[in-house]
Amino acid sequence: DGRTDFYSLGVVFYQMLTGQLPYRPDRGGNVALRQARDPVPQLPNQFSALQPIVDGCLAKSPGDRFARGDDLRRALAEISTEEIIPNAAVRSEVVTTVEIQLIQPPLDEGSSTRSEIRGRWQTTTPWTLLSRGALAILISVLILGGTWYFIEREPAVANALFSWLSPSDTPSVEEVWNTAEALRSDSNQSLSAIVAGYSRVLEIDPEHVGAQTGLGDAVDAWKGDIREALDAGDLALAEVKLNESFNLDSSDEDLAFLFEDLADRRLAETLLEDARALLQRQGRDNVASSASAIQAYQEVVRLDPTNEEAPAELDRYAQYYADLASRDAVVGDITGAMANMGRASTANPEFIGLDSVREQIQQAATLQAEIDGLLQEASRLRALGSLIDPPESNAAERYQRVLATDPGNAIATQGVSEIIAQVQRRFYDLLSDRDFEDIDRLIDRVVAVGLGEASIAEFKSRYALERERVEQVETLIAVAERMIGQGFITEPTENNAVATLREALRLDPGNNDAEKLLIDAAERLASVAREAHEVGLETEARLYLELALTVRPDA
Structure with a gap:
């Protein structure tokens, strides 16, 4: 360029x-x-x-x-x-x-x-x-x-x-090649300069194998530097290098993944700051703020697997609530012990200190009675429809408390599976109705009660795709409506109102707004055909009538 x-x-x-x-x-x-x-x-x-x-x-x-x-x-x-x-x-x-x-x-x-x-x-x-x-x-x-x-x-x-x-009209291939190699070996050179150096060699000798290989290796090495910067947490440097790569070749699919990784790590940094603020203001003994902080740290782990702070903080939360559960078990507060054990397990179900606390709780004299009571309460809440709501008083949380203490409990495991199935049906009903506000709340509750990473990932993925599809259809309808107003109903061939509306219907079959606009477009074409007929322009009248029937044969 x-x-x-x-x-x-x-x-x-x-x-x-x-x-x-x-x-x-x-x-x-x-x-x-x-x-x-x-x-x-x-x-x-x-x-x-x-x-x-x-x-x-x-x-x-x-x-x-x-x-x-x-x-x-x-x-x-x-x-x-x-x-x-x-x-x-x-x-x-x-x-x-x-x-x-x-x-x-x-x-x-x-x-x-x-x-x-x-x-x-x-x-x-x-x-x-x-x-x-x-x-x-x-x-x-x-x-x-x-x-x-x-x-x-x-x-x-x-x-x-x-x-x-100049001493000669064109430098020799060897001279240009040496210059390109010197640029490549200079760590202070930009990717643009290195690519330009090898490109100059290929301008003189298009078959130069060294330049072809060097060009590809330079681009790959640059992307490797970007990954190293991301892993090192130097997001500013990663963004600078990414932008330079994108300016050179915006079609490189690897860059899309790197940009996505950069965005995830930026979001992870924001979530870390929020979690730190919650911990500083409320401490670990505030159950609500700790639940929010744990959720934020878990999202950081998902977005940035190389992050060391988030897993360490989750371990600290797990240790904190495991200690509370142990103290509750000692004094015979099995309900409190199981609640704190559930919070510790939510923070890190694989935390090494949980097994000993589980054994301690299981040895309590009233453990089985407490489990039975929780299972009965969960069954009652399910009958009332309180699957994941309201907070602290729903069937899912009761089952999770049982499983935190007794991971092999068959009744609780089956109960959670049935709740997941019911919540999935509810999710897809809301998705069909495009009730995005209720979907947001449903996903938040699913995360809060810990219904499983697979379900959460499925909900978030399908929700994101549906939002994107709806927004794309709305944009297409708005563009088509503007085109109709401007008279671009069937022309130009690839960019007209009818083609745009058909694309919207492909994405959202039966969309009422798109169907109405197609009828409007057909009626406008028919109106032009009538006007042409009235002034004796029979050829034009037939043309516009055929266009109207093509758009809406049933109009």
Whole structure:
């Protein structure tokens, strides 16, 4: 993409004017992050008239940069330099040797001593400095404008000039290959520069095996760096590298997965912050906030399996509630012991300390009576329809308490399975009715009572797909309605109201809004046919009537 060259040109132009690179390394020596994060730098006030040139070259998005040499030439021509040098003009012709010599000091000045030069510098007036700076700007503009003019308008002259300046018309394959390999070995180089290096080799020798292999290896290595940055938790660096890869090849399917991984890890960071805040404000003894924190930490583990903080916190919660359960068992509070054991098991069912606490609870004299009571209560709540609601008083939580203490209990296991089946039927009924608000609440309750990761994953996946399908259908209907209003009923062929509505009906068969709009489109075509018939345009009348019948044969 030639707009990458405009970016490089902007860097050179900025350095010509200010004596500095537009982006300097941060404390870690990283320039790429500054380029991706910081805005386009501003020129000093005395050079502000040239800011549009810098903006057009250094824009973050390639689409905002100059697209062609003519665009840059016109921008240079439009600059008013009255604020810099009175009566100056931007030229687009070649700068001659004579003109360059006119602004150089006389040859005899080269023999001046350092003290003389220092003395002259110390006595230089601000106006002299401004004049010299303006003169340097004028030379820069002349060189830029003249170069682009000859590249765009006088290629023959430009080629001749470049031939005179260069030792050879085209570098050898070996020279370009060495340059590409040097870029690849430089850890500070961007992927764009490395790809450009190998691409240059392939321009000269399309069959160059080393360049073909190197190009693929460079892209794969870059994606490997992205994965390493993600695993190391350096999400900012991962995003910068991902964006550069995407700008080079937006069709790479691997990038979609990496972007999804990046989004998951960002969400995991947000959930971690929320869980930390809950723990800091409420502590572990607040049952409601602890349940929310445990749920957040479990979601972090799902989103970012490499995260170490979330599993550690879940273990701490499991240990905390296991200790409470043990104390309850000692004093004979089997109900409290089983409740805390359920919370510990929710935090981490595989926590190594749970087995000993289960044994302790099972040894309590009233354990079986408590289990029987919970099973009876669960059966009663199921009969009332309280499967997962209300909180703390539903059948699912009663069964889970039994299983937390006695994982092999057949009645509780069967009860949970039946509740899952009933909740699934309820979920799909709500999905059919598109009652998204109740679906959100249902999923929250399923997660809260711990009805199994498989069910939760199924609900979330189907729900996301249905929401996406409904939103897509609504968008298609809105577009079709706008097209009908604009008269694009059957034309153009691939982008008209009828084609759009049929796509909506494919996604949502029987959609009333789409059906009504199709009838409206057919009636409009029939109306045009009648009007054509009334004025004697029989050919046009038959055409529009056939179109109307094609859209709705039963209209």
